Amino acid sequence: IYSKDLIIELAGSTFIFHGSIAFFFGTFTALLTAFYSSRLLFLTFFGRPNGQKKIYELIHEPSFIMSFPLIILALFSIFFGYIFKDLFIGLGSSFWGNSLFIHPQHSVLVDTEFGLPVFFKLLPMFGTIFGIISAYFFYQYSINVLFDAYFLFNKFSRNFYKFLSNKWYFDRISTATVGGLLNFGFISFKTLDKGIIELIGPSGITYTLFFFSKKVTSLDTGYVPHYLLYIVISFIFLIFF
Template sequence: MLVGSLSLLATPWLTGFYSKDLIIELAYGQYSFSGIYAYILGSLTAGLTAFYSFRLISLVFLTVPNGIKKVYLNSHESNFAVVLPLFILALFSIFFGFVFSDLFVGVGSDFFANSIFINPNHISIIEAEFSLPLIFKLLPSILSLLGAMSAIFLYHLYPDFLINLTESSLGRHIYSFLNGKYFFDVIYNYFIISVGLLIGNNISKVLDRGVIELIGPYGLANSLENTANNISKLDTGVITTYSLYITIGILSLVFLVFAPLLFDTYIISEYRILVIYISALFFSLLPNLSNKT
């Protein structure tokens, strides 16, 4: 953990030093507002990274344990399967940047020439290496050192200082704001998640359980049931009604056969058949309606 934290905060001659500081220097080497803005944010981020990295080391390894005693009594070294990957990572964190930095990001190196195209107007490696003032090259490392020392000072040497800050009303509010992650989760859940769930619920009720089911399963089943009930009502058991059905069928057959020949029209445009069907349906259902009333 110590080697990883040192490499993460860009300690000189470790792997993070050859990548992290170079990125910050390249940003300043653009000599533009966006480049200087990125340089300032990158330098501040380097200091904060060192702060929380050494804060982690201080709370885990240097301060008095605050956990359950049984956990600490059962603590032991990791087995070889866990130590080996960590050893390889630590080895690369120490030596990889020093050995291969000139190959990958050195001045004049064309290692990525066939893989990554860089606009010539965006190349600032010369400015980053030779034209930057020394203070701007050292500023990220200085902020990283200050962040690491601040973490050790506040969390290991004088931990009561942070506790005393939360005793005031302002300190408690600031602590609650920072500890609550700027209340991002509260705002996100109240204004986005709740609204999304409400919209989803309405869509589910209106579309999924409403229109789709009305047109789909329930609507089709109800339509078939109503159609079957209406057709079953035609079976009245009255001989005169059956005679009417036979007469309608014979007349329909006659029209279907002879209408195109007599009137020089198509069967689909013969409206008289439709009139006969509607009239037959009305007269066949009329006895059932009169019986119900």
């Protein structure tokens, strides 16, 4: 949490256009992260069961070998940033030494600490709270009333819900684009690589040499008159051509 908040605050402390854009999208991303994380929490632990009974009968608590690392990670994720924030990113801290070089013109830690208004520092937290409340409202408080009454009878809402349920149609778009490219690659591979190029190149040359070598080998009959005929024909060819 502390590292992400610092990144957002550093973006807002640059006081330039692309820094403001990064600050806005970072804050909006924090809102979306809180929304879908809370949504997952509500649907998983507070929603109605949608699975099969035999699957729920197999659910059990993990062993200590799996629980212990998760407990350590949970403690560090909650308390580590609060305790060691000043050590890692505090003003005047020499923890990183020369391992991370920051040009003096690009250092905005002082502006982040003292120049950025408190409202902008708290804006990601407000977005997080708003995301949690929105997820609770949509998926816990009014899931039956909202979806049955409004989304069912509103055409725009139904289409919007369908659009989100189909994952923004990314699968269809990727299938249409990537599938077409893969099909084109297969056709070009069969036509060019395994077709014309292979016929003109290695396979064609090998077949041609094998064909002519077989024909030349058939001339080796072992009869002396045949060899004399070949010699006479060769002399005639050399004289006239």
